[in-house]
Amino acid sequence: MWWGNIDVKQTAYVLLVDDDENIRSTIQETLEDANYHVTTVANAMRAREAMENGCFDGVVLDICLPDGSGIDLLKEFRVVAPNMGIVLMTGYSEVNTAVEAVRLGADDFLKKPFDLGELLLRLEKVLKKRAESKAHRLLKQKIKADDSSRSLIGHCPNICKLREVARLLGDSDSTVLITGESGTGKEVIANLLHQSGNRSSKPFVSINCGAIPEELLESELFGHVKGAFTGAIRARPGRFDVANGGTIFLDEIGDMSAKLQVKLLRVLQERCFEPVGSQQSVHIDVRVVAATHRNLEQEIERGTFRQDLYYRLNVIPLELPTLHERGDDVLLLARHFMDIFNDKKGAALSGIHEQVQASFLSYPWPGNVRELQNLIERVATLKRSGEITLEDLPSRMLNEGQRAMQSFRIQIEEHDNLDFKGIVDEFESHLIMLALERFQWNKNQAAKFLSMNRTTLVEKIKKKGLVSSSN
Secondary structure (H helix, E strand, O other): OOOHOOOOHOOOEEEEEEOOOHHHHHHHHHHHEEEEEEEEEEEEEEEEEEHHHOOOOOOEOOOOOOOEEEEHHHHHHHHOOOOOOOEEEOOOOHHHHHHHHHHHOOEEEOOOOOHHHHHHHHHHHHHHHHHHHHHHHHHHHHHHHHHHHEEEEEEEEHHHHHHHHHHHHHHOOOEEEOOOOOOHHHHHHHHHHHHOOOOOOOOOEEEEEEOOOOHHHHHHHHEEOOOOOOOOOOOOHHHHHHHHOOEEEEEEEEHHOOHHHHHHHHHHOOEEOEEEEEOOOOOOEEEEEEEEOOHHHHHOOOOOOOOHHHHHHOEEEEOOOOHHOOOOOHHHHHHHHHHHHHHOOOOOOEEOHHHHHHHHHHOOOOOHHHHHHHHHHHHHHHHOOEEOHHHOHHHHHHHHHHHHHHHHHHHHHHHOOOHHHHHHHHHHHHHHHHHHOOOOOHHHHHHHHHOOOHHHHHOOOOOOOOOOOOO
């Protein structure tokens, strides 16, 4: 495992909680001799304060404390620090309680009196287990990110160029500004930039600046200290802190307020910031990738976006094409999403009918790739199996003739017996009216649209008694 070459004792911060000063002093000396960084407290209140103001890899915790139970602290610690290793110390009469505590989330327990060497072995084992678990989570995140980056699929020239640019920019720390309509896959590109470079083993952190209220966004980005505002009962790191060493993706940067634009400009210039309520600067090493569907140059002219920030962000500009501009890529993506949702939902969609393929290629896709993904998910959920046909598409994706067919299909299903001649005559009348209304009753254009001789069309209009709805 990745921790196999790491001495956890050199990197681990441990909180020691015991009311006996002699025991506390002896254990602290033993742990520090083994190169652990140790903070000691004598009661539950001080333990809670230490947890609020610090970050620990592990805690060695006595069950009996003068102002509370170690079991209660265990439950609290598991909520605020779910990945922290916890070793309990217990007297003989408390062994059953300690066993129950393990079921509540403790990693191990030792009966007093215990050998200090045994404590070192148990603590190291717990911390390594936690490190292994963290490595597994990071690996899963990386696999998820890799899967996301592979979803930049397609053969159109723009997509091929974007893949090549992402590869070239992988090891660069230059700030990238991704523009394009909503739903075109801006986060996919940002993830690909991250995974293509030397920061790929570090965090990729994404935040939508347009989805969080302004009064909360500053804290989300830069963190806050305890007491910074009402409800700030403990210090909390921001997204920039979490992304340190890796990449932060700022989506919808064009929606950021003027106040936060100033703070972000400083981060880009000096690579440091102050958490909300703090006077201490935090220095970071993070790559910034921003994205927006807005035209920032127009926003600068309107006075809603800072020109200096724009130039800081727009070091490497990347523009994503709309789905409609990508041609046959829509069919590749549709099959890609079919594979995903067949697997995720246990469905068995087998293909896409030729008429549906033609509809996909002609439809403008105002929601871009996200709209296509949602459509395939809906079909996989409701249809479950078989070929995707016109019946599975929303009416907005159908032309007039296809909508008419769909409408008549619904009407036919409502009858037990059919008048074949009457149904055909009604359908013909419906198609002629659609064509006439589409071309404002210009009979030449309507006849051409219907691939019909003009005189034939005029005769049918008279025979059927068709009149304009505007008359």
